[in-house]
Amino acid sequence: xxxxxxxxxxxxxxxxxxxxxxxxxxxxxxxxxxxxxxxxxxxxxxxxxxxxxxxxxxxxxxxxxxxxxxxxxxxxxxxxxxxxxxxxxxxxxxxxxxxxxxxxxxxxxxxxxxxxxxxxxxxxxxxxxxxxxxxxxxxxxxxxxxxxxxxxxxxxxxxxxxxxxxxxxxxxxxxxxxxxxxxxxxxxxxxxxxxxxxxxxxxxxxxxxxxxxxxxxxxxxxxxxxxxxxxxxxxxxxxxxxxxxxxxxxxxxxxxxxxxxxxxxxxxxxxxxxxxxxxxxxxxxxxxxxxxxxxxxxxxxxxxxxxxxxxxxxxxxxxxxxxxxxxxxxxxxxxxxxxxxxxxxxxxxxxxxxxxxxxxxxxxxxxxxxxxxxxxxxxxxxxxxxxxxxxxxxx
Numbered sequence: 001x002x003x004x005x006x007x008x009x010x011x012x013x014x015x016x017x018x019x020x021x022x023x024x025x026x027x028x029x030x031x032x033x034x035x036x037x038x039x040x041x042x043x044x045x046x047x048x049x050x051x052x053x054x055x056x057x058x059x060x061x062x063x064x065x066x067x068x069x070x071x072x073x074x075x076x077x078x079x080x081x082x083x084x085x086x087x088x089x090x091x092x093x094x095x096x097x098x099x100x101x102x103x104x105x106x107x108x109x110x111x112x113x114x115x116x117x118x119x120x121x122x123x124x125x126x127x128x129x130x131x132x133x134x135x136x137x138x139x140x141x142x143x144x145x146x147x148x149x150x151x152x153x154x155x156x157x158x159x160x161x162x163x164x165x166x167x168x169x170x171x172x173x174x175x176x177x178x179x180x181x182x183x184x185x186x187x188x189x190x191x192x193x194x195x196x197x198x199x200x201x202x203x204x205x206x207x208x209x210x211x212x213x214x215x216x217x218x219x220x221x222x223x224x225x226x227x228x229x230x231x232x233x234x235x236x237x238x239x240x241x242x243x244x245x246x247x248x249x250x251x252x253x254x255x256x257x258x259x260x261x262x263x264x265x266x267x268x269x270x271x272x273x274x275x276x277x278x279x280x281x282x283x284x285x286x287x288x289x290x291x292x293x294x295x296x297x298x299x300x301x302x303x304x305x306x307x308x309x310x311x312x313x314x315x316x317x318x319x320x321x322x323x324x325x326x327x328x329x330x331x332x333x334x335x336x337x338x339x340x341x342x343x344x345x346x347x348x349x350x351x352x353x354x355x356x357x358x359x360x361x362x363x364x365x366x367x368x369x370x371x372x373x374x375x376x377x378x379x380x381x382x383x384x385x386x387x388x389x390x391x392x393x394x395x
Contacts, residue, residue, distance in 0.1 A: 010132035029382035031351045034323050037373040040291045041238045049277045061273045067261040069095025073276040077245050085220035099204050099232035099244040103130035105256045111136050115164040122357035124174045138359035147180030150187040157195040165198045172205040172322025175357050175368035189221045204232040209321035210296040225249035241271045302371035309387030323372045334364045347385035
């Protein structure tokens with residue numbers, strides 16, 4: 001008989017996985033995955049880079065390398081972080097298997113069974129998947145149009161024992177698309193200092209801003225070394241490279257590096273060398289700037305279509321960046337049931353129902369909708385069909 005460890009009870013199938021399995025089927029329009037638009041990948045540049053690397057002269061690109069990442073890539077990431085207001089050296093940076101591994105490693109380093117992670121309400125489902133095997137308890141803090149409510153956070157910190165980490169996605173949050181205001185970023189750091197808790201800042205969408213001015217990262221406001229900053233190349237280069245980074249104080253970074261060594265030895269040398277070659281040989285800032293009009297158009301088209309076709313009583317967020325809008329339906333509508341019984345079989349449309357995004361007390365009358373990578377005609381047709389079904393069901 002198999003005898004799983006107790007932590008395995010918290011390892012459950014992803015609520016998104018079954019929807020993403022449908023996404024590639026003919027006739028399905030997917031607003032589910034947070035996938036970047038594949039037409040924006042720098043295919044030609046990466047093709048040239050890999051051709052250059054896969055030669056006898058560069059055989060070391062297929063060899064083992066440092067477990068914390070190739071020195072060149074860490075230096076280049078450190079340079080970009082420094083330019084973004086987070087002065088650091090290459091030795092402050094750990095290269096990870098995307099941002100997701102950073103979540104896993106931080107949880108392993110800080111969380112004992114029963115320790116409390118404070119997160120936004122709702123929060124990123126992938127973070128909960130990473131945290132759950134460490135058997136945490138959760139405390140949820142509500143959000144509004146300025147992001148995480150720091151007054152509510154203060155109340156949680158004053159009344160909750162064993163809080164270890166505050167987890168936040170401050171820029172174009174997954175799943176709501178909201179952005180934390182500068183005042184609340186500053187207050188968050190003050191509260192973390194006062195109550196002696198760590199802050200885990202997750203920023204995969206930070207550079208995908210379509211409106212307004214870039215705000216300082218939470219890490220840039222940190223004066224005590226308690227903010228751990230996660231980033232990723234998935235949305236700005238290509239997710240298949242599986243490359244992200246952690247910026248943390250030396251003691252923390254070193255412990256995370258040892259945990260990574262135990263988990264996977266290292267990232268793939270070839271992909272790290274390719275990313276470094278891209279950053280060295282091409283202008284990634286120009287590449288990012290070139291992507292933004294496409295995503296801005298896709299966002300505007302989805303929001304305009306929702307406004308035109310969804311019935312009264314439905315609300316949605318207008319994100320300044322990122323890939324998602326968060327739609328709130330009248331109470332009484334269960335989006336999972338609506339999708340199962342109507343949206344998929346009758347319209348061939350998938351989204352992500354809201355319940356899995358809540359660490360505590362799930363709410364079922366919301367959905368995350370991604371606007372990236374769907375052709376214009378299918379996006380409009382999918383939203384239009386969804387609106388018709390909503391009018392029928394809510395009548």
